[in-house]
Structures are given as structure tokens and as C-alpha cells.
Amino acid sequence: MQKAVLKLDVNCERTKKKAMRTVCCLSGVESIDVKDGKLTVIGEIDAYMIVKKLKKICYTEIITVGPAKEPEKKPETKPEPKPPVIWPYIPPPCPPPYYHYYGCGDENPNACVIS
Template sequence: MPESKKIVIKVDVHDNKCKRKALKAVSSLEGIESLAMDMKDRKLTVIGEVDPVCIVGKLKKWHPEILTVGPPKDDKKKDDEKKKKEEEEAIKIWQEYIRLYGYPSGPCMPPQYCVRGVDEYPSGCVIC
């Protein structure tokens, strides 16, 4: 099974009409996970299990030039690891605070309830 890769191709598109046609041509290929076009730099980014030669074949009208082919970035994985490290660090700081100063509000006390009978309130209404 082919593995997913990130392919960046420079294409000669000048307006939104050409951009739309180029994206439509490439989107007909199977195995594409995402497509993105940067009009400023005139770069098409394709992520998926697709052959770069097939992409160039579909874009021959716009004079394609392959810039890079490589593995897609796993930004999500890095973000998850970063969050996990931050949480662990926060837990360590909290544990150190408790070790040095104890709990911030003192020991937890159970809530106190006051229950009064009808005899204590003579003006209370009683339904028989």
C-alpha cells in the first residue's frame, strides 16, 4: 500500500478561473487527502497517496514544476505531545505547592446543614 506524502508543485496560474480548473483536474485523481493552492507563490500542495507524475500529467496545461515530495507533517502529534508535557509540568508545580504550603483553602470540611422543626417556628405553616 502506498504511503501518504506531501507534494508541492509550482504551476503557472494567473486568476481564479485557472486555479479552479487546475484544482478540478487534480481532484479527479484517487488517493488525495487534501488540496491547497497558494495564489501568491503559485504553488499547489497535494497530500495523499498519489503519484507525483500523475499530478504533473493532469497539470501539463499550466506548465507544472515539482518543487518537493516528502512525508506530510504530523503537527497534530507534536501538539498533543506539547500539551501532555505542559499538563505534566502543571501537575508537578501543583504537587510542589501542596508539599510546601498545604492545601490552599485548608482541609476540606463537609457542608453543615441546619434542620429545624415546626416547633421552633410557631408562625410556620403546617398542612395537615
Template sequence: MKKVVLKVDFHDEKCRQKIMKTASGISGVESVAMDKDQKLTVTGDIDPVVAVKKLRKLCHTNILSVGPAKEPEKKKEEPKKEEKKEEKKPPCPGGWVYYPPPMTHCYPPVCIEEDPAGCVIC
């Protein structure tokens, strides 16, 4: 399995569709993806020279990289979980302290109603 990244120059959506159709029609191709930078990524058991030869009939094509197709590793996800735990630390070492605003006026308590149990609700 190889991962081939190609730079393709196209100008409209119709040409883009033709490129994707041609790339997916190459024998041995398992997946085809194109990003916004006009980079075409083809994965599978393919010959990069044959792929470029077919695509150059549609538009200007260059090989950017050829390498082994890597499967996503599950071991890399575990350290990310540990990093998230470290991010939950409070921003201040002593934690947050709430200071109420200073009272500028003191009002005497006003009784609203008297409870039958003898308590005054203010």
C-alpha cells in the same frame, strides 16, 4: 501519505479553478490547497509524476518538494503556552513608579456643603 508541493503557472481565476478540480480528481488525493505564490499543495497517497502529468495539460507545472505528510503535533503547543507566561513580565525590573505632576498653584479648600454628621465635604 505524501505531501507534494507543486509550482503552477496560471493567469486567471478560471484556470485556477480547473487546476484545483483536476488536482482533486487524482486518485488518492485527500486535500488540495493553493496559496498566493501559486504553490499547489496536494496531500494523500498519490504519485507525484502522475499529478504533474495531468496538471501540465492545463498549465506549466514543476515539482518543488515531495515528502511525508506530517500531522500537527500537540506537544509543540505546550511550550508556546510557557513562552506566553514569560512575556507577562513588567518591562522595567523595578516595576512602574508614578510621580504626580508638580503643583504650581495651591488653592485653599472650598467647602461645597456641610454634612449633617458634622463632616465638611470639600
């Protein structure tokens, strides 16, 4: 598939129609568009042969020849990766405090010394 853009010097509507009819009859032509004196032809075409045919009708000049743009395919939408789950740091519980009982030297807890 090729796309050729040609500049046509057409003065009247009759010449424009004749140029379009000439290009339509060529083999391999899939679509034609004429805007502002520019003829756009898409298909399996030879731009030189088109210009050769159109020069008999009106002044023709090649502007660009290149590959036809194919319809753009939509890229596959990938699901967005989920952010990793960050668990909050919870420190382990503190051990209970150790109580040290330092009793008095007496064996009798009810003993009391008053001095």
C-alpha cells in the same frame, strides 16, 4: 501519506479552478491548497501523475515531495521530582560539665585556719 508542493504558472482564475478540479478528481488526494502560485497536495498520491495531468492545463513544476507532517503529539508531562529534604544538622547536646570537688584536707568542713 505524502505532501507534494507544485509550482503552477496560472494566469487567470479560470485556469486555477480547472487545475484544482483536475487534482481533486485523482484518487488518494485528501487535501489541496493553492497560495501564491503553489499547489500543495496531501494524500496517498503520485507526484509524477499529478504533474502529468496538470501539464495539459498549465506549466507545472515539482518543488518538493515528502512525508506529510502528522499532528504533533503533546509529550507526557512528568511531575517534577521533588528536591530531597535536607534536615539541618543539630549536634547532640553537650554533656553537663564535670565538677571536681577538691576538699581541703580536714574532715571538718567548718574548721577554719587563721594565721
